[in-house]
Amino acid sequence: MGRYIIRRVIQAIPLLFLVSIAMFGLIHLMPGGPVGVFLNPHLSAEGRAAINARFGLNQPLPVQYVKWLLNTFQGNFGFSFVTNQSVTQVLGEHFPPTLELFSSALLLALIVAVFLGTVSGARQGSVLDYSVTTLSYFGISMPIFFLGLLAQEVFGIWLHALPVSGQSTAGIVFDPFNAAWDQLNHLILPMLILSITFIAGWSRYMRSSMVEVRKQDYIRTARAKGASTSSVLIHHALRNALIPLITVVAIDFGSIAGGAAITETVFAWPGMGQLFISSLEARDYPVLLSMLILGAVFVIIANLLADILYAIIDPRIRYS
Amino acid sequence: MNENLLEVQDLKVYFKVRAGHVHAVDGVTFAVKPGEKVAIVGESGCGKSVTALSIMRLVAQPPGVYAGGNIFFENEDLLTLSERRMQKIRGGQIGIIFQDPMSCLNPTMTIGDQIAEGLRIHRKIDKKEARARATTLLEEVGIPAAKERYDSYPHQFSGGMRQRVMIAVALACNPKLLIADEPTTALDVTVQAQILEQISSICKEFGTALILITHDLGVVAGLSDRVIVMYAGKVIEEGETNEIFSNPRHPYTIGLLNSVPRLNEERQSELNTIEGAPPDLVKPPTGCPFMARCDFAKKICNEMPSFDPVVDQPTHHKACWVDVTDPNVQAYAERRRQARREAQIVAIDEAANVLQGE
Amino acid sequence: MDSSEQLNTTIFDDEEPIIELTSALVQKRRSQGRIIFDRFLSNRTAMIGAIFLILMLAICFLGPTITGHNNPDFLHLADGGGTFSPPSWQFPLGTDDVGRDQFARAMDGGQVSLIIGLSSMAISIVLGVVIGALAGYFGGIIDNILMRLTDVVLSVPLYLLLFVLSTVLTDHSPRSVIFLISIFGWTTMARLVRSEFIAQKEREYVMAARTIGAKNFRLMFRHILPNAAGPIIVNATLLVGNNIILESVLSFFGFGIQPPYATWGNMIAYGQGFMDTDALLVIIPGLLIFLTVLSFNLVGDGLRDALDPYMTER
Numbered sequence: 001m002g003r004y005i006i007r008r009v010i011q012a013i014p015l016l017f018l019v020s021i022a023m024f025g026l027i028h029l030m031p032g033g034p035v036g037v038f039l040n041p042h043l044s045a046e047g048r049a050a051i052n053a054r055f056g057l058n059q060p061l062p063v064q065y066v067k068w069l070l071n072t073f074q075g076n077f078g079f080s081f082v083t084n085q086s087v088t089q090v091l092g093e094h095f096p097p098t099l100e101l102f103s104s105a106l107l108l109a110l111i112v113a114v115f116l117g118t119v120s121g122a123r124q125g126s127v128l129d130y131s132v133t134t135l136s137y138f139g140i141s142m143p144i145f146f147l148g149l150l151a152q153e154v155f156g157i158w159l160h161a162l163p164v165s166g167q168s169t170a171g172i173v174f175d176p177f178n179a180a181w182d183q184l185n186h187l188i189l190p191m192l193i194l195s196i197t198f199i200a201g202w203s204r205y206m207r208s209s210m211v212e213v214r215k216q217d218y219i220r221t222a223r224a225k226g227a228s229t230s231s232v233l234i235h236h237a238l239r240n241a242l243i244p245l246i247t248v249v250a251i252d253f254g255s256i257a258g259g260a261a262i263t264e265t266v267f268a269w270p271g272m273g274q275l276f277i278s279s280l281e282a283r284d285y286p287v288l289l290s291m292l293i294l295g296a297v298f299v300i301i302a303n304l305l306a307d308i309l310y311a312i313i314d315p316r317i318r319y320s
Numbered sequence: 321m322n323e324n325l326l327e328v329q330d331l332k333v334y335f336k337v338r339a340g341h342v343h344a345v346d347g348v349t350f351a352v353k354p355g356e357k358v359a360i361v362g363e364s365g366c367g368k369s370v371t372a373l374s375i376m377r378l379v380a381q382p383p384g385v386y387a388g389g390n391i392f393f394e395n396e397d398l399l400t401l402s403e404r405r406m407q408k409i410r411g412g413q414i415g416i417i418f419q420d421p422m423s424c425l426n427p428t429m430t431i432g433d434q435i436a437e438g439l440r441i442h443r444k445i446d447k448k449e450a451r452a453r454a455t456t457l458l459e460e461v462g463i464p465a466a467k468e469r470y471d472s473y474p475h476q477f478s479g480g481m482r483q484r485v486m487i488a489v490a491l492a493c494n495p496k497l498l499i500a501d502e503p504t505t506a507l508d509v510t511v512q513a514q515i516l517e518q519i520s521s522i523c524k525e526f527g528t529a530l531i532l533i534t535h536d537l538g539v540v541a542g543l544s545d546r547v548i549v550m551y552a553g554k555v556i557e558e559g560e561t562n563e564i565f566s567n568p569r570h571p572y573t574i575g576l577l578n579s580v581p582r583l584n585e586e587r588q589s590e591l592n593t594i595e596g597a598p599p600d601l602v603k604p605p606t607g608c609p610f611m612a613r614c615d616f617a618k619k620i621c622n623e624m625p626s627f628d629p630v631v632d633q634p635t636h637h638k639a640c641w642v643d644v645t646d647p648n649v650q651a652y653a654e655r656r657r658q659a660r661r662e663a664q665i666v667a668i669d670e671a672a673n674v675l676q677g678e
Numbered sequence: 679m680d681s682s683e684q685l686n687t688t689i690f691d692d693e694e695p696i697i698e699l700t701s702a703l704v705q706k707r708r709s710q711g712r713i714i715f716d717r718f719l720s721n722r723t724a725m726i727g728a729i730f731l732i733l734m735l736a737i738c739f740l741g742p743t744i745t746g747h748n749n750p751d752f753l754h755l756a757d758g759g760g761t762f763s764p765p766s767w768q769f770p771l772g773t774d775d776v777g778r779d780q781f782a783r784a785m786d787g788g789q790v791s792l793i794i795g796l797s798s799m800a801i802s803i804v805l806g807v808v809i810g811a812l813a814g815y816f817g818g819i820i821d822n823i824l825m826r827l828t829d830v831v832l833s834v835p836l837y838l839l840l841f842v843l844s845t846v847l848t849d850h851s852p853r854s855v856i857f858l859i860s861i862f863g864w865t866t867m868a869r870l871v872r873s874e875f876i877a878q879k880e881r882e883y884v885m886a887a888r889t890i891g892a893k894n895f896r897l898m899f900r901h902i903l904p905n906a907a908g909p910i911i912v913n914a915t916l917l918v919g920n921n922i923i924l925e926s927v928l929s930f931f932g933f934g935i936q937p938p939y940a941t942w943g944n945m946i947a948y949g950q951g952f953m954d955t956d957a958l959l960v961i962i963p964g965l966l967i968f969l970t971v972l973s974f975n976l977v978g979d980g981l982r983d984a985l986d987p988y989m990t991e992r
């Protein structure tokens with residue numbers, strides 16, 4: 001199995017390169033080119049040439065790519081056009097809030113989806129099952145931003161129960177305990193909104209996986225041994241039903257990144273998603289390029305992990 | 321009280337479908353003594369598997385419905401027990417082996433653990449002891465290198481080996497009754513004999529009663545003390561194995577035994593079949609279910625025959641109004657057979673004409 | 679013989695007529711298409727979705743002419759509308775901050791959203807089927823290249839890529855947005871079609887067709903494709919819902935359709951600022967998106983159930 005893992009890792013590398021090439025090319029195709037922000041329309045031809053030379057744009061594209069690649073390997077991702085800070089620094093500032101939002105939403109979604117899917121799959125046709133199914137239909141049909149707006153309106157304005165923007169209350173410095181509490185309060189809505197789409201989708205998948213598994217003969221064997229209903233559910237059904245879910249979650253990783261961008265914008269959460277949107281509007285290409293590739297790296301690693309996890313958990317793949 | 325280990329009385333199990341209810345088991349009565357080996361034979365769809373599942377109360381409800389009758393196991397009616405009580409009996413007192421060992425074993429659990437699970441449910445033993453006992457069981461069913469193979473997974477075994485594991489699973493807690501539902505149908509012929517031998521010897525060793533369900537008459541002959549023949553959800557004949565094989569009294573049983581090709585038959589001779597198909601179980605006939613296909617049928621067969629002992633053979637019962645040993649009856653049957661053959665030829669000619677005329 | 683004749687009449691005077699077994703065997707069977715159709719019809723939730731979709735299409739496209747609300751951009755300041763007016767008989771969905779007829783805007787926006795959703799689906803299907811079929815059928819290098827391409831597209835988070843591309847490729851007109859959305863919609867379809875083709879390629883009927891001289895393209899499109907049609911149809915239906923959401927997100931952020939064209943997405947973006955005064959400006963288009971996508975999902979799932987074991991006749 002170690003060989004399988006190594007093989008998968010090796011396969012992922014060319015993909016990363018291809019993605020970087022594609023994204024690099026894309027950035028250079030943008031209207032105005034990668035340094036469009038600096039191009040004042042009144043700039044003379046020499047001025048333009050000077051800027052191009054400064055950014056190395058007068059060299060052939062492949063050469064630029066290689067240079068960029070070498071820089072990247074050394075950890076130099078360039079400098080933001082907007083703030084002139086290094087891209088690494090800019091990304092570093094915005095990463096923790098996104099990590100907080102992303103991981104809490106992911107965890108919540110996983111736990112709730114598995115629970116709901118299992119319960120509704122185990123009690124097919126019951127009221128609970130119908131409610132869960134209906135709610136998941138709603139969840140996948142609702143655009144995230146609309147849900148976010150509604151939530152802001154209901155919880156923020158009408159009920160005045162939760163804060164609707166930012167990661168913490170501005171202008172006030174709390175003691176550590178209250179600061180944590182304040183941050184938690186701010187996290188609740190964005191976390192919920194981001195996770196809802198995935199709870200809806202994953203619980204449906206979990207449910208149908210559960211229904212499939214319960215039809216299997218080995219469930220009957222387990223019952224024939226005299227195992228209690230809950231024991232059958234947990235040790236036999238759930239174990240097997242969870243396996244296909246791994247792939248689904250991995251595939252959805254990319255969507256979570258996109259969803260995070262949307263959620264962060266709606267709730268003014270100071271993370272990478274907001275950074276992306278603002279960089280896009282400002283045409284801050286070094287930041288954009290790095291974020292696109294970072295996103296791709298993220299997705300590729302997630303898929304890789306899923307494959308590996310699958311191989312570890314499913315004995316049929318582990319020993320073959 | 322009763323010397324019977326298991327007594328099934330007038331069991332009725334139906335399945336709800338769009339068009340109504342399928343009468344899968346329609347009034348089945350039989351008994352099994354401790355240590356006895358009984359075979360239930362019949363064609364696909366005759367209700368034998370459903371009967372087996374019903375004894376364990378494993379029939380899925382819905383769409384299944386226990387529509388009537390009793391199942392007495394050691395004088396307790398299984399159909400009235402709470403689910404908890406029933407869970408104690410499943411695996412603990414009654415074990416079952418199914419047809420397809422691959423799909424019947426949990427692919428994500430080691431085979432050893434699957435055996436040990438039963439032990440830990442019914443006996444108060446810890447993990448270590450369960451593991452030891454399970455390993456012993458693996459040895460007893462003939463799995464080589466049992467200790468190492470305890471941690472293997474089902475997909476790493478061949479079909480025959482898996483079935484042995486299933487046997488170990490079913491017999492782990494030394495149940496009084498073992499039900500084997502077509503245990504060898506999915507296996508290679510060479511392995512079939514081994515598995516049957518395994519079942520037979522292990523039952524003998526522990527004194528376990530056996531209900532063997534099969535459609536294969538050869539399997540029956542070698543293994544069972546008694547035979548029960550089922551058709552369309554009903555028991556139509558029953559008796560000791562030797563008696564049934566040498567002296568079948570129900571037209572269906574006769575047809576069944578006749579249909580087995582024999583080595584000493586003439587080559588190029590036609591295979592004997594039973595013409596027709598089983599009746600629709602959603603609207604089963606009120607009389608004898610075999611009537612439509614029976615050469616011996618008379619008007620009285622419109623009324624369901626009672627299950628009576630054969631003359632001079634108190635342990636041999638049949639559900640048939642007719643005495644097939646009577647030469648007059650046999651002649652009548654032969655006449656009917658002739659007439660049917662002629663009618664068939666006429667029908668084929670007509671069909672051919674219609675096709676040509678198109 | 680004499681004695682047997684005699685015995686014959688005395689004992690068996692109730693001889694049975696031979697029961698014929700032939701007629702009942704010939705049953706009338708419904709055609710495959712009919713089976714699927716009936717199954718779909720009997721699925722209540724799917725039917726609700728389908729009816730809603732038909733209604734929505736009718737209202738959005740025929741509504742303006744029939745109901746007379748065909749001036750989405752006209753500022754009804756003088757003729758009884760005013761700004762932020764609540765729903766009334768004259769203006770069933772009220773008016774917005776400059777006095778535009780919300781009902782007319784909703785229908786107008788609906789036309790754009792629906793067209794975008796449906797046409798990008800159509801293009802995605804064509805692209806996806808072609809790529810998937812070629813990859814699945816021919817295998818080898820073609821498969822490798824095409825799948826690498828698909829992998830690259832799938833690796834970058836979709837929304838991020840779409841946002842960036844929308845600034846590059848589009849002039850924010852409906853046509854370019856359709857183009858944009860469809861160049862990403864084909865990926866799942868391609869994967870699906872590819873795996874179907876790989877599975878079907880080895881089946882006997884393909885070999886049989888080959889033996890009577892069918893060439894590659896004929897095999898692919900006349901033989902294999904119809905058998906793979908089921909999952910393709912289901913996926914396509916679900917794709918429309920997806921695309922409508924995609925478009926609404928793009929428009930909401932200003933990367934998609936921009937004024938003067940109205941879509942449900944940019945209506946929400948526009949109404950965002952007025953949520954406190956008149957929440958309807960946001961709720962109506964949002965609800966419309968929600969219900970439309972929900973209906974597509976219900977129909978898609980209904981089709982999946984209807985098509986699934988379509989071989990068996992009960």
